[in-house]
Amino acid sequence: MNPTYIRTFMAYGESGVYRTRGPARAAKYGALAVMVRSLASNLDDFPHTGVTIYNDSFPKIPAVAISTNDAEWLSGQLKNNSVVSGYIRNTSTMLPDEPSFNVVGEIRGTQFPNEIITVGGHIDSWDLAEGAQDDGAGAVQSIEVLRVLKALGLKPKHSIRAVMFMNEENGGRGAEKYLEIAKAKNEKHIFGLESDAGGFTPRGFGLDMSADKIAKVQSWKNLFHDYGVCDLEAGGSGSDVGPLKQIGAALAGLSPDSQRYFDLHHAATDTFEAVSKRELELGAVNMAALIYLVDKYGL
Amino acid sequence: MNPTYIRTFMAYGESGVYRTRGPARAAKYGALAVMVRSLASNLDDFPHTGVTIYNDSFPKIPAVAISTNDAEWLSGQLKNNSVVSGYIRNTSTMLPDEPSFNVVGEIRGTQFPNEIITVGGHIDSWDLAEGAQDDGAGAVQSIEVLRVLKALGLKPKHSIRAVMFMNEENGGRGAEKYLEIAKAKNEKHIFGLESDAGGFTPRGFGLDMSADKIAKVQSWKNLFHDYGVCDLEAGGSGSDVGPLKQIGAALAGLSPDSQRYFDLHHAATDTFEAVSKRELELGAVNMAALIYLVDKYGL
Numbered sequence: 001m002n003p004t005y006i007r008t009f010m011a012y013g014e015s016g017v018y019r020t021r022g023p024a025r026a027a028k029y030g031a032l033a034v035m036v037r038s039l040a041s042n043l044d045d046f047p048h049t050g051v052t053i054y055n056d057s058f059p060k061i062p063a064v065a066i067s068t069n070d071a072e073w074l075s076g077q078l079k080n081n082s083v084v085s086g087y088i089r090n091t092s093t094m095l096p097d098e099p100s101f102n103v104v105g106e107i108r109g110t111q112f113p114n115e116i117i118t119v120g121g122h123i124d125s126w127d128l129a130e131g132a133q134d135d136g137a138g139a140v141q142s143i144e145v146l147r148v149l150k151a152l153g154l155k156p157k158h159s160i161r162a163v164m165f166m167n168e169e170n171g172g173r174g175a176e177k178y179l180e181i182a183k184a185k186n187e188k189h190i191f192g193l194e195s196d197a198g199g200f201t202p203r204g205f206g207l208d209m210s211a212d213k214i215a216k217v218q219s220w221k222n223l224f225h226d227y228g229v230c231d232l233e234a235g236g237s238g239s240d241v242g243p244l245k246q247i248g249a250a251l252a253g254l255s256p257d258s259q260r261y262f263d264l265h266h267a268a269t270d271t272f273e274a275v276s277k278r279e280l281e282l283g284a285v286n287m288a289a290l291i292y293l294v295d296k297y298g299l
Numbered sequence: 300m301n302p303t304y305i306r307t308f309m310a311y312g313e314s315g316v317y318r319t320r321g322p323a324r325a326a327k328y329g330a331l332a333v334m335v336r337s338l339a340s341n342l343d344d345f346p347h348t349g350v351t352i353y354n355d356s357f358p359k360i361p362a363v364a365i366s367t368n369d370a371e372w373l374s375g376q377l378k379n380n381s382v383v384s385g386y387i388r389n390t391s392t393m394l395p396d397e398p399s400f401n402v403v404g405e406i407r408g409t410q411f412p413n414e415i416i417t418v419g420g421h422i423d424s425w426d427l428a429e430g431a432q433d434d435g436a437g438a439v440q441s442i443e444v445l446r447v448l449k450a451l452g453l454k455p456k457h458s459i460r461a462v463m464f465m466n467e468e469n470g471g472r473g474a475e476k477y478l479e480i481a482k483a484k485n486e487k488h489i490f491g492l493e494s495d496a497g498g499f500t501p502r503g504f505g506l507d508m509s510a511d512k513i514a515k516v517q518s519w520k521n522l523f524h525d526y527g528v529c530d531l532e533a534g535g536s537g538s539d540v541g542p543l544k545q546i547g548a549a550l551a552g553l554s555p556d557s558q559r560y561f562d563l564h565h566a567a568t569d570t571f572e573a574v575s576k577r578e579l580e581l582g583a584v585n586m587a588a589l590i591y592l593v594d595k596y597g598l
Contacts, residue, residue, distance in 0.1 A: 006526055006581070041577055201500065201556045203527070227305055228502070228556075230529040257500045257527075257556065259577040278340055278558040282305065 001039055001262065008041055008258040009197065012265075015039055016050075023063035024054045033088050034063040037071035041262040045069050048267040049128060051169070062090045100124075102174045103164040107146055109295075111157040116182075118161050118192040118249075119145050119291055120240050122168035129270040133261065136272070137199025137280055139164045141254075144284035145291050156295045158190065165240040168196070172239055179243040189249040191294045193287060194238025198264075199280035200256035202228055205290060206235025208242075209250035213299045217252070220293050229286050231255060250299045252290065256283055300338060300561065307340055307557040308496070311564075314338055318364065319352050326357035332387050333362040336370035340561040344368050347566040348427060350468075361389045399423075401473045402463040406445055408594075410456040415481075417460050417491040417548075418444045418590055419539050421467035428569040432560065435571075436498025436579055438463045440553075443583035444590050455594040457489065464539040467495070471538055478542040488548040490593045492586060493537025497563075498579035499555035501527055504589060505534025507541075508549035512598045516551070519592055528585050530554060549598050551589065553582055 001011035016039060023034040038048035047065045054060045066074065077084045103123060109115065121138020125131020142162040149156060166174035182189060193205075207214045218232045237251035245251055256279070264270040300310035315338060322333040337347035346364045353359045365373065376383045402422060408414065420437020424430020441461040448455060465473035481488060492504075506513045517531045536550035544550055555578070563569040 003577075008577075201558050225529075230524075259500050259581065260575050263575070276559050276562070278302075278307075282558065 001041060003041065008262050011041075012039055012262060019049075019063075019065065020051055020053050023052050023061055024058060027054075027058035027061045031061055033061050033090075035074070035086070035088070036063065036065050038065045038068050038267070039262065040068050040265070040267065041259075043068045043072065044263070044269070046267040046269050047128070048262075048265055050126060050266045062088060064088055064090055100166045100174075102166050102178055104161055105143065105146055106159055106161045107149060107156055109158040109160070110155045113159050115158045115188045115190050116161060117156075117158050117190060117291060117295060118163055118178075118241055118244065119194075119287060120161075120163035120165055120192070120238075121195050122174065122240055123164035123166055124169050124174075125270070126169050126266040128268055129264075129266055130268075130272065131270055132272045132275050133198040133200075133264050133270050134266065135168065135196045137275060137283070138195030138254075141195045141199065141280065141284040141287055144281070145288045148284070148288040149292070154292065156292075158295050160291060160295065163240070168240055172243075175240040175243050178240075179246065182244070182247060187247075189244050189247055191252070191291075191299060192237065192241030192244040192249045193252045193254070193290060194241040195254040195283065195287060196238045196240065197254065197258065198256050198261045199275050199283055200258070200260060201279045202254060202283040202286045203257050204229050204231025204233065204255040205286075206237060206253040206255050207232060208235065208237040208245070208252065209299065213250050216297075216299060217290075223293070224286060224289065227286050227289065228282060254283055254287055300340060302340065307561050310340075311338055311561060315349075318362075319350055322351050322360055322362035323353045323357060326353075326360045330360055332360050334373070334385070334387070335362065335364050337364045337367050337566070338561065338564070339367050339566065340558075342367045342371065343562070343568070345566040345568050346427070347561075347564055349425060349565045361387060363387055363389055399465045399473075401465050401477055403460055404442065404445055405458055405460045406448060406455055408457040408459070409454045412458050414457045414487045414489050415460060416455075416457050416489060416590060416594060417462055417477075417540055417543065418493075418586060419460075419462035419464055419491070419537075420494050421473070421539055422463035422465055423468050423473075424569070425468050425565040427567055428563075428565055429567075429571065430569055431571045431574050432497040432499075432563050432569050433565065434467065434495045436574060436582070437494030437496075437553075440494045440498065440579065440583040440586055443580070444587045447583070447587040448591070453591065455591075457594050459590060459594065462539070467539055471542075474539040474542050477539075478545065481543070481546060486546075488543050488546055490551070490590075490598060491536065491540030491543040491548045492551045492553070492589060493540040494553040494582065494586060495537045495539065496553060496557065497555050497560045498574050498582055499557070499559060500578045501553060501582040501585045502556050503528050503530025503532065503554040504585075505536060505552040505554050506531060507534065507536040507544070507551065508598065512549050515596075515598055516589075522592070523585060523588065526585050526588065527581060553586055555582055
């Protein structure tokens with residue numbers, strides 16, 4: 001991952017293709033298996049894994065991620081020796097699907113109960129990780145938005161839902177189902193906010209909405225500044241609220257500081273202990289403020 | 300510490316008086332010893348200690364800090380029982396002074412070698428802590444500023460010194476000595492920059508200088524924005540470069556994100572492992588940029 005990008009997600013976006021598409025591409029050229037360097041910002045001994053996309057034209061060869069320290073070592077070996085042999089033993093297996101569910105909490109709107117604001121994270125995690133930052137943080141922050149409104153005695157005009165989406169990591173079927181039900185019930189979705197970039201100190205919100213709506217959110221900039229949020233710019237929202245764009249929702253995603261995210265992402269290091277309570281809460285406070293402002297002044 | 304302040308240093312400033320002045324005040328009223336709640340943002344089992352200021356009119360009674368978890372427990376006991384007795388055993392002792400030194404590295408200026416820009420942190424740490432964030436981070440970042448200039452082949456016009464100040468924690472005598480020598484040599488100090496708030500993601504610089512100089516630094520705001528620095532405002536610099544104000548230096552202090560600082564400050568948790576390399580480097584990059592701009596365009 002290119003360490004010179006300030007925003008680590010840019011490096012992940014650029015290098016991710018080697019993990020997601022590399023195995024299928026290597027199979028095309030006759031490879032028996034693939035080892036990829038973990039997509040991680042730091043040098044450590046933990047493999048970071050993630051989605052790999054095969055196609056049906058070539059064999060689905062085994063693919064493993066090795067830690068960045070191991071990749072450095074292997075790289076050194078490959079430079080110094082013309083032949084390097086390795087042995088891969090992989091005990092992973094894909095189990096059949098089982099039923100699972102999105103988890104939804106809602107405060108009914110006082111004036112427009114049928115107009116819905118969604119704030120969400122995802123409740124599943126990548127298999128070898130505890131998933132505290134990805135995305136326990138976003139799930140907890142979404143619940144916290146409802147708790148904050150309730151604790152302050154605020155009665156939102158629109159219905160506000162905290163949604164813990166299921167299956168973000170492995171197909172996004174929770175997000176698809178949420179959209180499917182919204183369509184079936186003919187729900188009006190005005191805004192969707194996602195937190196799926198970790199519970200680190202908030203720096204901004206990515207805004208996936210029309211230019212006039214972006215300008216409206218930017219007009220609230222001074223309200224956010226003292227709470228650490230400087231960047232209110234066009235950008236991505238998140239893969240779980242993303243599908244709501246099809247039914248006209250304006251979207252946003254919390255942009256926390258990204259320096260430590262890829263030390264932990266999809267690795268055994270993504271534990272509860274690596275979450276800072278103050279950072280997590282500061283993100284939730286800003287999310288609650290955005291939801292409050294959208295509910296009160298519209299978009 | 301008041302958890303509602305976004306900037307944790309405000310809470311530390313407000314509550315610090317109980318540790319620094321409490322023991323002397325309690326002695327005045329006949330106390331035999333003092334236990335203070337650790338100045339920490341989080342609940343854990345580690346005592347956080349620090350400077351305590353006695354006066355000569357009353358006995359210098361023993362003072363200990365207890366962890367926030369223990370303070371919570373003790374608080375509960377005091378609420379439920381009319382009499383709570385405790386036993387304090389304190390093996391601390393104040394050892395005699397020993398010689399120690401500031402450590403200074405310098406790049407000589409090409410045009411104004413006798414005009415000096417200082418960038419510094421402190422090399423000592425509070426006794427029960429490894430001191431990785433307070434202030435190993437600032438010391439390393441200051442060295443890094445010189446390394447970056449050198450690596451980029453830049454030849455500064457003014458002399459730039461990285462100074463690792465000694466004895467910040469226990470009297471600031473390294474800072475005093477640095478000023479004393481500067482005065483004795485009749486040095487011209489145009490700017491002093493300090494990093495002593497941890498090696499966390501940089502958020503801004505506190506500017507302790509005249510309004511016209513602040514305006515000049517703020518005119519560079521767009522250059523810093525993409526590197527995560529949003530706040531260029533009047534504020535404090537640091538206790539080590541602070542004395543340089545007496546000889547006319549403009550001063551600034553790096554303001555990193557402060558959410559995690561008081562989880563670690565002056566406690567055994569302030570270890571190398573709690574420093575994020577990317578966060579540390581991002582602070583150093585912004586410091587180097589500020590030093591570069593001040594050297595190039597003046598203040």
